[in-house]
Amino acid sequence: MIHLKTEEEIQIIKESALILGKAHGEIAKLVKPGVKTSVLDKVAEEFIRDHGGVPSFKNYNGSFPASLCISVNEVVVHGFPGNYELREKDVVAIDCGVYYKGFHSDSAYTYPLEGVDEKTLLLLERTYESLFKGIEQAKAGNRMGDVSHAIQSYVESFGYGVVRELVGHGVGKNLHEDPEVPNYGKRGKGVKLVAGMVFAIEPMINMGTKNVVQERDGWTIRTADRKPSAHFEHMVAVREDKAEVLTTHKYIEENYSFKWRNRSR
Ligand code: MG
Numbered sequence: 289m290i291h292l293k294t295e296e297e298i299q300i301i302k303e304s305a306l307i308l309g310k311a312h313g314e315i316a317k318l319v320k321p322g323v324k325t326s327v328l329d330k331v332a333e334e335f336i337r338d339h340g341g342v343p344s345f346k347n348y349n350g351s352f353p354a355s356l357c358i359s360v361n362e363v364v365v366h367g368f369p370g371n372y373e374l375r376e377k378d379v380v381a382i383d384c385g386v387y388y389k390g391f392h393s394d395s396a397y398t399y400p401l402e403g404v405d406e407k408t409l410l411l412l413e414r415t416y417e418s419l420f421k422g423i424e425q426a427k428a429g430n431r432m433g434d435v436s437h438a439i440q441s442y443v444e445s446f447g448y449g450v451v452r453e454l455v456g457h458g459v460g461k462n463l464h465e466d467p468e469v470p471n472y473g474k475r476g477k478g479v480k481l482v483a484g485m486v487f488a489i490e491p492m493i494n495m496g497t498k499n500v501v502q503e504r505d506g507w508t509i510r511t512a513d514r515k516p517s518a519h520f521e522h523m524v525a526v527r528e529d530k531a532e533v534l535t536t537h538k539y540i541e542e543n544y545s546f547k548w549r550n551r552s553r
Pocket residue numbers: 394395456457488490521
C-alpha cells in the first residue's frame with residue numbers, strides 16, 4: 289500500500305533530510321586515505337543524535353550493526369563500517385538514514401578518492417547523472433517505469449550493469465515502504481505517479497556484470513565479477529509538474545576536498 293504524504297508530512301521529511309544532509313557533510317570532511325570507516329560511522333551517529341534524530345539504519349531488521357552503510361569498490365551496498373582504512377583510488381559509497389519527528393530520510397553518495405582511474409570516475413559521473421534522469425521523470429501522471437527506464441537506458445548505453453536485486457523505495461514512517469523504485473523497466477509501465485508520493489531513487493550501477501552476490505555476513509552485497517560499483521540516492525516528493533528533491537548533497541560537495549565534479553546539483 290502506498291501512503292501519500294500531506295504537505296505537513298513532507299515538511300517534516302525535509303527537516304529530517306536536512307539533518308541527514310548535514311551529517312553527510314560532516315562525513316565528507318573526513319573522507320580521505322587513512323581514515324577508518326568505523327570513525328565515519330561514529331561521527332555520523334553522534335551528529336544525528338546531537339540534532340535530535342536517530343540513525344535509521346542502526347539495528348535495522350534487528351541486525352544491521354551501524355548508522356552508515358559503507359561500501360568500498362566492488363561492494364555495491366550494505367557494507368559494514370569497521371577497521372578498514374580508506375586508500376587512494378578507492379570508491380566509497382556512503383548511505384545514511386535519519387529518523388526524526390516520526391519520519392525517515394535516506395540518501396547516499398559515492399566518493400572517488402584521489403588517484404582513482406578515469407574509467408571509474410566516469411562510472412560515478414554517469415551513475416550520478418542517471419539519478420537525475422530518473423528524478424526528471426518522477427512527476428504526477430508518469431509511471432514508475434518512466435523513472436526506471438530513464439535510468440536504465442542511460443547507463444546501459446555505456447555498457448554498465450544495472451543491479452536487479454535491489455531497488456529504490458517509498459519512504460515515510462517506515463524506512464522502506466511501497467512503491468518499489470527499480471532502476472530498470474519499461475516506459476509507460478508500473479505504478480502511476482501521483483502528487484504526495486515520496487520515494488527514494490537510488491541507482492546501483494556496476495562497471496561490469498549486473499550480477500551481485502551476498503557475503504556470508506547476511507548484508508554485504510558485492511559485484512559477482514569484483515569490478516567497482518557506484519550508488520547515489522535522493523528522496524523526492526512527486527508534484528504535479530515535477531519532482532521535488534527532498535534530500536541534499538550540498539554539504540557533501542561543499543566539504544569534500546577532492547572536487548571531482550564540475551557541476552553541483
Ligand atoms: Mg534507500
